[in-house]
Amino acid sequence: MNELVIVDTSAWICAFSRRGCKEIKNKLITYLDKNRVAITGIIVLELLQGTKSEKEYQSLLRKFEGLHYLPTEEFYWLKASRLAFSLYRKGIKIPSTDILIATIAIENDWAVLHKDAHFEVISQHSQLRLV
Numbered sequence: 001m002n003e004l005v006i007v008d009t010s011a012w013i014c015a016f017s018r019r020g021c022k023e024i025k026n027k028l029i030t031y032l033d034k035n036r037v038a039i040t041g042i043i044v045l046e047l048l049q050g051t052k053s054e055k056e057y058q059s060l061l062r063k064f065e066g067l068h069y070l071p072t073e074e075f076y077w078l079k080a081s082r083l084a085f086s087l088y089r090k091g092i093k094i095p096s097t098d099i100l101i102a103t104i105a106i107e108n109d110w111a112v113l114h115k116d117a118h119f120e121v122i123s124q125h126s127q128l129r130l131v
Helices: 007-015 022-033 041-049 054-064 074-089 096-108 118-125
Strands: 005-007 039-040 068-070 111-113
Touching: 005 022, 005 068, 005 096, 007 022, 007 041, 007 074, 022 111, 039 041, 039 096, 041 054, 041 096, 074 096, 096 111, 096 118
Parallel strands: 005 039, 005 111, 039 068
Antiparallel strands: none
């Protein structure tokens, strides 16, 4: 299997947008075609909570069924807390959701497809690779 790419909530929202984000849409299509898209529970939570109806909720949930799902084991939570701690000591405050997603990517040596400045900051202070 080729290396997976974790697609962050920000990239999904951008890709679903009618207004643009052509570059992210194109990258996402390429990764989907190559069966390289990974998703985590926290990303599913963030996306599904923003749906407007039960029909939209179920439709979006079905779209995630064919993706690589990465369970969030205790190991990742502990590593994420260490990363958050180190960033916080440098005066950098990042939402816990982004820290967790970045940690899962770092620990698996996968990149993150995103449209969120927090990941840019994390990558400057860790081994996080970005798309």
